Amino acid sequence: MPQLRIAAAQVNTRVGDLSGNADLIVEWTRKAAEQGAHLVVFPEMALTGYPVEDLALRESFTDASKAALASLATRLADSGCGALAVYVGYLDADEAGPRNAAAVLHEGRIAATQFKHHLPNYGVFDERRYYKPGQTLDIVQLHGVEIGMVICEDLWQDGGPITALGQTGVDLVVSPNASPYEKNKDDQRLPLVARRAAEAGAPLVYLNLIGGQDELVFDGDSIIVSADGSVVTRAPQFVEHLLITDMSFPGGRERTEGQVGEFTVRRVTLSADPVPTYEPLPLPPVAEPLPEEAEVWFALVTGLRDYVHKNGFRSVTFGMSGGIDSAVVAALAADALGGSAVYGVSMPSSYSSEHSKDDAADLAKRIGSHYEVQPIGAMVDVFVNQLGLNGLAEENVQARCRGVTLMGLSNQHGHLVLATGNKTELAVGYSTIYGDAVGGFAPIKDVPKTLVWQLARWRNAEAEKLGEIPPIPENSITKPPSAELRPGQLDTDSLPDYELLDDILDEYVESDRGRSDLLARGFSAEVIDKVLTMVDRAEYKRRQYPPGTKISLKAFGRDRRLPITSGWREG
């Protein structure tokens, strides 16, 4: 039976960085070659990064992508990796328009090219805006093994390219993906991949990107399954990883060419003779998906680290208030960048409690960050007195003087400002635009308040397990939340209890349920109307919020695209 050593390179690319991504592909192909692999698979659009958005519409960029692919083929051969079949996702373009494409590079040439068939255009995806769909299936024969390919969404289609590959006959299917992290998405992926392998009648290599890209985080979770759908190996989430597996192929399936359903099948032979029979490596371990809080935590850490580093920053600054939100942001930042890259600023006003300042200082010590105190009293006084402000206008000036302070320190010292707002307060508009909403990245923008507390407790417990100092002061977790913008103020003065609030938001925002559904679920009309009105009014503020870790789903954080000017009110 023909054998192949298959490598799946779960890497972290950067959008638009054609030369950096090419270097990465050469480096990981070399690693695969050193381990004797015959083919190596990279993620969807690995050469350009994903998603390139409107860059796909720039001819200079599509030209550069095509040129980079050709030169990558040469470089791989020059690096002694020419014998490997290297599957590389890239951006192509022809007379029909841009294409989401994957190529097989071999012996210095582009041996085959396939365009994505099914273009997702929902949630975080806008691919019909950019790409024209492909109609061909390019099947490559490598050492006597017939290898078909499907790109990401093509795998999710019932009766799609996988069915066609099953009909035309292949020994192996490889699938480059850029599948953004969603809470519990790993539970969906494995059954899907298993089912598709069975439909194709062939083992399937599912390879996904890792890393943060603006609002998205990719978690990896690459999987190799056998023809019967059983898991051969699975990669850990959120880390770069090379999965290497030996497989042998029974062969003997009937093979067709030409039209299969809506697809044109093209077959290319790279090498017909099987490799001499060899002893397979021991099976690699099957990584377990991370438990719930750990998965979310690493998604947030990954999104934050990549946003900072890929944008050329080395350090971050933000307001350390002593509250739970900024404490969790601080712990995330310390995990992502190291405590020495974190510059916490306490900005007390006359309404700030003594314990808040103590908790902030305690936090900085626990995570090993820099810490300074910049009271805002003198700044606030000038605005309030000169402009004659009171009430909400006075409260907002406090938050805005903090924003100006952080941006001043950022401009002077080069730190990226983080906004510390959570998803719940953003959803209901409980924040000050140009105030606490200031920042280039908002690490917990997609985390509801109740999950913020849950993550804090989980992170502290993890530290205790390892005998480390828990990063978050207990007091920040247990005290009742307050914006401290007027004497004795508590969040519960303006908002329902957070448990109740998050339950309603989950129904209304995440699940798109309406007022009558909420009533049917037993929430009171009074609290429903209060929350829905707050959410509808907050849309405008949310639009002005800086980009953050956008983790794209249900119960976790898909952003809505809603009109700002709207007469629609639920109910």
Place this chain on the structure above:
Amino acid sequence: MPQLRIAAAQVNTRVGDLSGNADLIVEWTRKAAEQGAHLVVFPEMALTGYPVEDLALRESFTDASKAALASLATRLADSGCGALAVYVGYLDADEAGPRNAAAVLHEGRIAATQFKHHLPNYGVFDERRYYKPGQTLDIVQLHGVEIGMVICEDLWQDGGPITALGQTGVDLVVSPNASPYEKNKDDQRLPLVARRAAEAGAPLVYLNLIGGQDELVFDGDSIIVSADGSVVTRAPQFVEHLLITDMSFPGGRERTEGQVGEFTVRRVTLSADPVPTYEPLPLPPVAEPLPEEAEVWFALVTGLRDYVHKNGFRSVTFGMSGGIDSAVVAALAADALGGSAVYGVSMPSSYSSEHSKDDAADLAKRIGSHYEVQPIGAMVDVFVNQLGLNGLAEENVQARCRGVTLMGLSNQHGHLVLATGNKTELAVGYSTIYGDAVGGFAPIKDVPKTLVWQLARWRNAEAEKLGEIPPIPENSITKPPSAELRPGQLDTDSLPDYELLDDILDEYVESDRGRSDLLARGFSAEVIDKVLTMVDRAEYKRRQYPPGTKISLKAFGRDRRLPITSGWREG
């Protein structure tokens, strides 16, 4: 020959305001009925407003739209308008998903419903994200006249629904549209409409929305053409208008039903007998499209007025610096809202020149606005001294103290803050985030600097023609532009000459041309690289800019969707 009196209601709807839009439809149908019309056409999605974005994905909203349509049919009949065929765009949904739909209301019933076939998914359109395409063509017979319908993008398709209507046989085609304003778009519309009428072999009623909706402005420019493509009548731009025309129809064309190409043709008879022959009204006048500057000016005024009013504001405030940008914003605001709804604030620093303050005061007097002076020196001093800021950090603090001042006054008095930045400075990042970029609406965000000057001169000349006081002080137009954030600062210290800069931006941003194209056009490598680097770095700032009049094209202002984290640099 059968006759019909046709009314085309070019109205201004509001997204999500189902009851307000229904009122509007009843009111304008009554006007049409009073003038003896037999049918009246409203714009695309008139009942829901356009575009509803993710509201289309909320079941509670699609349910509400369908219920509103049914109750509108009843109301129209109850109001004595039951005999008219009323074409109303609305949001439908069935088991396949949401639909961009238009219905014919008649005698209290929904007599016919057609779904849009071609869903635009480029530029400002995301319709494939929301809607499923229709497959039917509903042809209604009214007083013996067979009337086909196509919704907006369906009209732009070669070999599309219009071709099918031509094959199946109709006497008249009506087309409800929501076609956003672009510079010179009226030059494209008329030849298109004329060509399609000829293809259908029938007169065509092209009816477009007017008004501002968040980033979009609709200009109307509704047109009725005869079967040979010649213009019968044309509505003025940017105003609500009822076009009324009598037409007679030769009839005698062959008529088919059932499948025509990809479409299923359904025919519904409302009334087979022609109306008794009557004397047609005199032909209404054919409005001339506005000249270039006037068209842009009214687009900006319309976008600003509707953003303010549809969001429930009555007044605006912004920094009046004495410079050209804030002067043009002031003149636009006074034209849109009246001078008494405009609250100008002069916020001089120690670097502000005497002439700047004089020019600002002069401007306020010319447009009849409120005016106050709030020096920022004391505020800036506290930040600069306490935080130890200098250089760019110090310059930015000045802009941010102005932002906090305007937001404080907004919170205290309820004015909407306008950001006064122009497209050129936004494109190259020559602005301060959370500083001069503060504001809920940015009226000239899509106007390049050179066009700002051109508009200022045009507006003053128009005033002189009418014997009015020119709104913009001559000095604001002629003096060299300066941010006045340090002594003697001029824009040209940091930027190329604006004529040159706007030429390069037009190529690079609007036309998506690359570095080599720019070199070929004769720009110097030095200036190209400087500008391109500034634009690429400014993308991040632009993303945080508030929504503004988005006028969607070439040489005027389509926003790009680009990754913030990107390694791509042109060249």
